[in-house]
Every structure is written in structure tokens, then in C-alpha cells.
Amino acid sequence: MPSEDHENEVELARRLLAGDALAFERFVEHFHAKIFHYSWMMCGDREDAEEVAQETLLNIFESSEQLREPEKVRSWVFRIAKNACLTKRRKSIFAPSRELSLDELMPVKHQDGDRVRIEIADWSVLPDGRALQGEMNVLLERAIRELPEIYRSVILMRDIEEISTAETAEILDVSQDTIKTRLHRARLAVRQAIDKYLRGESKGQATIHGTTCAQ
Amino acid sequence: MEPHVHNEKCREVFALLSEYLDLELPPDACQEIEAHIAGCAPCIEFADSLRKTVALCKRYEPGEPPSPLREEARVQLKKAYDRMLTERKQRS
Numbered sequence: 001m002p003s004e005d006h007e008n009e010v011e012l013a014r015r016l017l018a019g020d021a022l023a024f025e026r027f028v029e030h031f032h033a034k035i036f037h038y039s040w041m042m043c044g045d046r047e048d049a050e051e052v053a054q055e056t057l058l059n060i061f062e063s064s065e066q067l068r069e070p071e072k073v074r075s076w077v078f079r080i081a082k083n084a085c086l087t088k089r090r091k092s093i094f095a096p097s098r099e100l101s102l103d104e105l106m107p108v109k110h111q112d113g114d115r116v117r118i119e120i121a122d123w124s125v126l127p128d129g130r131a132l133q134g135e136m137n138v139l140l141e142r143a144i145r146e147l148p149e150i151y152r153s154v155i156l157m158r159d160i161e162e163i164s165t166a167e168t169a170e171i172l173d174v175s176q177d178t179i180k181t182r183l184h185r186a187r188l189a190v191r192q193a194i195d196k197y198l199r200g201e202s203k204g205q206a207t208i209h210g211t212t213c214a215q
Numbered sequence: 216m217e218p219h220v221h222n223e224k225c226r227e228v229f230a231l232l233s234e235y236l237d238l239e240l241p242p243d244a245c246q247e248i249e250a251h252i253a254g255c256a257p258c259i260e261f262a263d264s265l266r267k268t269v270a271l272c273k274r275y276e277p278g279e280p281p282s283p284l285r286e287e288a289r290v291q292l293k294k295a296y297d298r299m300l301t302e303r304k305q306r307s
Binding site: 016017019024028032033036037046049050053054057058061062066102106107118120121123126133136137138140141155159160162165180183184187188190191194195 | 226229230232233234237239257260261263264265267268269271272273274275276277278279280281282284288289291292293295296298299300302303
């Protein structure tokens, strides 16, 4: 999400607090979609996500701890959404979260005599621009959904919503170091999913190649 | 590029790559990583794939939108908003 979007949100929050009725409509529309997508990724159920989005919006206006700093509107909204998701998940049965180890996320290595071969797809088929983004969105969504919950919440807040490390730590009630560790592992897992996709499904566009180094 | 010794350093770099990409590392740790990856083709390639992963995440656009809020929900939200404004006025 570009920072321009964040600036618009801050302005929207200022106008909302000033009593601007049009800002209220836009605020509801904007955050309804955002909270819904976050909740859907976290809860895994569309109906639950619809409920969480609605409950969160209501809590935003009814909460005794109201928004004081419009600059922090995004993290404030997501703190309320996170709590609503937790409540929803407590009511349902879900698998316990598991830790991702660095070892399982390292690139696959093959011994080749006294050398180690690292397998990696040809990532040059993914330009930095917007090409392939539609196809990648589907892949990203699947990869993020498959992450254990403690990593999923962090990558959604840090990389999708672009909430700072400090604010994410505050929202999720863990240390900044924990956020950094979880974010790194989440990114590595998503990277691994894309790498597998590029090697296995983009025949003709992506080719497998290895880089080698002596052990 | 000449093959280099694949050692613990690659693993150390691997563990710190996100902080490196996010510019969250102290300058000395950052320089150490740059010094290592300058001579390590696998690390360069791996770091580039992680950088592209982060860029893709930041450009991610969710697919299906939520169902529109029902009219009764909108009315309920508007009432809550009006109450919030009233309380704010009373407090200030």
C-alpha cells in the first residue's frame, strides 16, 4: 500500500474527527474493505470476515479509547480489527500455530563434489514493475494464507499495510525483535512459495538454474 | 564471479536479510553484509529474490471486495459516530 494512501487516511481521520459527514462515508467504505481483507486472511472464512469488519467499524466509534492521533489511524484501526479477529477465532476450532525454522526456509542445496549447488528459480522473469502482478496476487494470497497465524498477522501488517515495526509490535503485543524475526520468516516462506512456482509452473518463461560455491 | 567458500557467513547474512532490506540494521552490520554479498553470487541472487518478494507484497491488491454494508448496519454506524462526536464535544 503506497504511503500516499496513508497520507489520505490521516487526512480522512482528521476530517472524521472534525465531524465531516462525507469523511464518515469515505472512512467507512475505505476501512470496511481493508478490515475485511485482513480478517479474511486471518480467519479464513468470508462470513466471519464480514462480521469482523462490521464489528470493528462499530467498535471504532463506540470505543471508550478513541482515536487521538490521526497519524496513527491505520494502526489504531488494525488493533481493534486484530482483537475482533481473536474473539472470532476463539469461538471456532483452529489448528495450533507452529514455528517456522530458518533451516526449512533456506534455499535447497545439493552436494556436487566439493561444491554446494543452490537451487533458485530465474527471478529475472519478475520485473520490478506491475507486470505479472495479477498472477502474483493469487499466488501471494495463497502463500500468505498458508503461513502459521503468528507470521501471517505480521506480514499482513508490515508488508501489505505498511505499518511500522514499532506500531506492529504495539498492536500485536510483542517486542520489536519478535516482529522482525517473524517478518523475516514470513517473507522467506512466501519467497519459497514464489520460487517453487517459478520453477514448477512457468515453463518457457522461467528456467531453473543453480549458482555454485565451494564448501 | 569466482566460486567462494560457502561458510557460516552466508547463514548469518541469510538470517539478517530482511533487516538489511528494511534498513533496520546498524551501519557496521550493514557494511559487513554488503562486504560479504559483494563477493557471493548465491547471496546476491537470494537477496534479490527476497527483495522482489517484498516488492510484490507491497503491491499486492486484494481480490474479492466485501459485500456492501446493509442499510441497517450503516444506520447503526452513523448513530455510533454521532454519539462519538457528541461525547468529544462534551469533553472539550
